[in-house]
Amino acid sequence: MNNEVQKNTSSLTKTKLWLDVLVFIAFLITMDPHTSGIAIHEWLSLAMIAAMTLHLLLSWDWIVEITSRFLGKLGGQNRINYILNWLLFIDGTLIMISGIMISEVALPLMGITLPMGFAWRRLHDMSANIGLILLGLHTALHWSWIVTTFNKYLLQPIVKLFSAKQKKDASI
Ligand code: HEM
Ligand code: HEM
Incomplete structure (x- = not known):
C-alpha cells in the first residue's frame, strides 16, 4: 500500500473507532432514561440519528458492495452481518418513531403535540430491549476489529x- 492510501485508511479507521465508542456510550445512556433524566434521554437519542447516519456513510462502500453481491456468492460472515445490520436499521427506526410519539420534552418544546393512543410506549420499550440484544450481537461480530x-x-x-x-x- 502506498503511503497516502495507508494514511487515509488509518484516519478513516480512527474516525470509525471514536464514533463507535461515542455511539456505544450514548446508547447505554439512552437505555436508562430514569438515571439520565428524560430531557437528556430525548436530545441525546435525537442526536444519535446524525451519528448513525455518519456510521452508515463511513461504511457506505461495504453496504453497496454487499447489497450487489447478496444474492450471489458471499461469505457467511458478511451475509450474517448484512442481515443483522438491516434488523438494527428496522429496530432503530421503530425506537425513534415510537420515542417521538411519546416525547415529553423535545416535541412539546417545538410546539408539536401528537395524539396519544396506540401502544407507543410498549413498542418503545420492546424495540429498545430488542435493540440491546441486536447491538450485543453486532458488537460480538465485530469483536476482532x-x-x-x-x-x-x-x-x-x-x-x-x-x-x-x-x-x-x-x-x-
Ligand atoms: C450503538 C450503536 C452501534 C455501534 C456501537 C456499532 C459498532 C460497529 C462497529 C464496531 C463496526 C465495525 C467497524 C466499523 O465499520 O465502524 C460496525 C460496522 C457496521 N455497522 Fe455498526 N454499530 C452500531 C449501530 C449500528 C446500526 C444501528 C446499524 C444499522 C443501521 C449499523 C450498521 C453497520 C454497518 C453497515 C457496518 C459495516 C459493515 C459491517 O462490517 O457490518 N451499526 N458497527
Ligand atoms: C437510541 C434511542 C432510544 C433508546 C435506546 C430508548 C430507550 C428507552 C427506554 C429503555 C425507556 C424506558 C422504557 C420503560 O421504562 O418502560 C425509554 C423511555 C422513554 N423514551 Fe426512549 N429511547 C430512545 C429514543 C427516544 C426518543 C428519540 C425519544 C423522544 C424524542 C424518547 C422518549 C422517551 C420517553 C418520553 C420515555 C418515557 C419515559 C418515562 O418513563 O416517562 N426515546 N426509552
Whole structure:
C-alpha cells in the first residue's frame, strides 16, 4: 500500500473507532432514561440519528458492495452481518418513531403535540430491549476489529508515550 492510501485508511479507521465508542456510550445512556433524566434521554437519542447516519456513510462502500453481491456468492460472515445490520436499521427506526410519539420534552418544546393512543410506549420499550440484544450481537461480530483497532490506535500509542518518557527520564 502506498503511503497516502495507508494514511487515509488509518484516519478513516480512527474516525470509525471514536464514533463507535461515542455511539456505544450514548446508547447505554439512552437505555436508562430514569438515571439520565428524560430531557437528556430525548436530545441525546435525537442526536444519535446524525451519528448513525455518519456510521452508515463511513461504511457506505461495504453496504453497496454487499447489497450487489447478496444474492450471489458471499461469505457467511458478511451475509450474517448484512442481515443483522438491516434488523438494527428496522429496530432503530421503530425506537425513534415510537420515542417521538411519546416525547415529553423535545416535541412539546417545538410546539408539536401528537395524539396519544396506540401502544407507543410498549413498542418503545420492546424495540429498545430488542435493540440491546441486536447491538450485543453486532458488537460480538465485530469483536476482532474492535480489539485490533483499540490495540493499534489507543493502547500502543499510550505504551509508546510512556516508554519514550522513561527513556528520556533515564537519560537525564
Ligand atoms: C450503538 C450503536 C452501534 C455501534 C456501537 C456499532 C459498532 C460497529 C462497529 C464496531 C463496526 C465495525 C467497524 C466499523 O465499520 O465502524 C460496525 C460496522 C457496521 N455497522 Fe455498526 N454499530 C452500531 C449501530 C449500528 C446500526 C444501528 C446499524 C444499522 C443501521 C449499523 C450498521 C453497520 C454497518 C453497515 C457496518 C459495516 C459493515 C459491517 O462490517 O457490518 N451499526 N458497527
Ligand atoms: C437510541 C434511542 C432510544 C433508546 C435506546 C430508548 C430507550 C428507552 C427506554 C429503555 C425507556 C424506558 C422504557 C420503560 O421504562 O418502560 C425509554 C423511555 C422513554 N423514551 Fe426512549 N429511547 C430512545 C429514543 C427516544 C426518543 C428519540 C425519544 C423522544 C424524542 C424518547 C422518549 C422517551 C420517553 C418520553 C420515555 C418515557 C419515559 C418515562 O418513563 O416517562 N426515546 N426509552
